[in-house]
Amino acid sequence: MGRPRGSRHRARSGPPPQRHAAGAPGGDANPSGRAAEGRRRHRPRLRHRRHPAGPQGEVAGAPHRGRLGGAPGPGGTVVRGVDGACRAPGRHARDFAAVSGVVLFPLAWAAVGAGAGVLVRWGSVRLARLERPEPGEKPLEPGQKSWQVYGPPVLAALVFFVFALHLGASATLFVRSFFILVLVQVIFFDFEYRLILDRVMFPSMAVALVVSLFRDPWWAGAATGLGAGLLFLVLALAGQAIFKAEALGFGDVKLAVFMGLLLGPLPTVQAIFYGVFLAGVASIGVIAWHRSLKGSIAYGPYLAAGALIVLYMLA
Structure with a gap:
């Protein structure tokens, strides 16, 4: 005898059977197939985006497949996460450039001062020999002590550096550097020979008078x-x-x-x-x-x- 039609209809209209997450409770007839199906289900799907500017030639028609991203942009093959727009210099780079600009010129001007100090010592003795010596005096000869040899260039370099640090590259710095050399010459020459040269003072007074008029x-x-x-x-x-x-x-x-x-x-x-x-x-x-x-x-x-x-x- 066959089953009544009503019972078949009721069996189909009932809720679908629930499957266990790990397979049938009574055992798994094909465990390898179900594991492969689970891996395929949980694998992330990669989306290929189109560039808003439209197709970009042959490269855009064959987008890269993989973890690096979608199709390259107009600039060519662009790897996302690696290629990017050039950024402006950071704060540390700007600070380094500013400090370099502030310090390099005073250092260069200090080197100029050291060279001028050497010329001051060399020229002072030669100017002193041009002046008329007192009766019984011997011609001046430069001393060879350390402070006599290295004093003028070291002091001139130090003062040049400090003034350049405060004034920068300006006409005021150049004018005052001349007066600095005059004062450095007076300090060391008068300390060594107890003599202030007229051939140094008179031209310096003339320059100072012209500057004072401004x-x-x-x-x-x-x-x-x-x-x-x-x-x-x-x-x-x-x-x-x-x-x-x-x-x-x-x-x-x-x-x-x-x-x-x-x-x-x-x-x-x-x-x-x-x-x-x-x-x-x-x-x-x-x-x-x-x-x-x-x-x-x-x-x-x-x-x-x-x-x-x-x-x-x-x-």
Whole structure:
């Protein structure tokens, strides 16, 4: 006897049988086939995107298949994740470029100062030989001590570097570098020979006078130079009258005129104060070293050092 039609209909309309995730509970007749089917099911599908500009020739018609991405762009075969647009330099690169630009010029200018310092020492002795020597004096010969040989180029290089760091490549730097060399020459030459050369001071005073005319007021530099020169002239004459010896030389008087023309009213007073202070410290050192009140020092190097300090403050 066959089954009733109603029972067949009810069997088909029931819910579909549930399959276990690991296969039939009673056993798996084909385990290798089911494992392969599971791997195919969980394998990621790669999508091939079309470039918005449309087909790009033969390369775009055959997109790359694999994990590197879809079709290449208009620039050719582009590998995603590897090729990319060029980025602007980062903050560290910009900082390095800025620091290099700030430091390289002062270093180069310091090298110029070192070379100029060598020329200053070489030319000073030759200029001194052109001046008329005093009766009984021997011709000047350059010393061979370390501070005499290396002092001018080292100090000139150091001061050139500091001024270039603050002023940069400007006309002010070039003009002040000339005055720096004059002061460096006075410091070492007067310290070594106790002599301030007229062939150095007079041209330097002329240049300082021309530069002072561009300041406001234009007459301040000339008036300050004249006043400083008269003050030091009175002190020099008074020293000779009181101590019966040369307390201040006439080279110091010329140096005071040059400082007044170069610096102006108030900076000249500051430079003289610094110079007198440094000279006082040096005098105490000389007295302590020789253990005697006898002896003398040259004021010119300390006045020039005070002028250098004030010139840096004005920078």
